[in-house]
Amino acid sequence: MLKHTGQVLAANYLQVPVLPSQSLQLTGRYLYTQVRTIPDRYFIIHIYVVGHDESVLDISITNLFKESKMVGNVLQYPCELSSKWTTICVDMAEVFRRSKNSQFKCLKGIRVCSNIFMRNMLTSETLFDKNSQLPRDLVLPSSQGQDADRLYDWLSLPEYSAPIDPKQMSKVMGATIQDLFKLQQENLKPQPDGAHGGGA
Numbered sequence: 001m002l003k004h005t006g007q008v009l010a011a012n013y014l015q016v017p018v019l020p021s022q023s024l025q026l027t028g029r030y031l032y033t034q035v036r037t038i039p040d041r042y043f044i045i046h047i048y049v050v051g052h053d054e055s056v057l058d059i060s061i062t063n064l065f066k067e068s069k070m071v072g073n074v075l076q077y078p079c080e081l082s083s084k085w086t087t088i089c090v091d092m093a094e095v096f097r098r099s100k101n102s103q104f105k106c107l108k109g110i111r112v113c114s115n116i117f118m119r120n121m122l123t124s125e126t127l128f129d130k131n132s133q134l135p136r137d138l139v140l141p142s143s144q145g146q147d148a149d150r151l152y153d154w155l156s157l158p159e160y161s162a163p164i165d166p167k168q169m170s171k172v173m174g175a176t177i178q179d180l181f182k183l184q185q186e187n188l189k190p191q192p193d194g195a196h197g198g199g200a
Contacts, residue, residue: 012114026107028123031090041115048109051102086153130154
């Protein structure tokens, strides 16, 4: 679990990969992340998605704004979370289609700006909900005799009404947030001459 804090959101973040020229190239349609907010603090989770036309969409999940809107290549997605641990499921393909009228190709990278706790992040081809048989990395601890719905929240972006087959399981494609953090450390190693960074 990571705790990410700081007064200036733009200056306090975890980004994977470090260099914008790099890409995670994760093709799983659904991105799952587990977060818990810090009271009276703002946060932003940037999800950089690439389409088959090589265009990039920044899906910005945040409590900074009150309404959803597109600003250039940035989709501002307002998200007011409770103090519980919340699993956020983002259908990157559907959000990309609605925003760009194009087909999703892969997850390019993520940037997590303070202030927030983050437990896990992974991608999958399978759409889960809170009643599904979840992969081990998405199973949150529970107290004996307590209802999980009272302990944790689940948020799907965009929202879905179709039932999910709990037997529909596929190989999870991606990595936990700890693995992504290790990847970031690898990317922090000195780069060969000619490697340059830039904006995501």
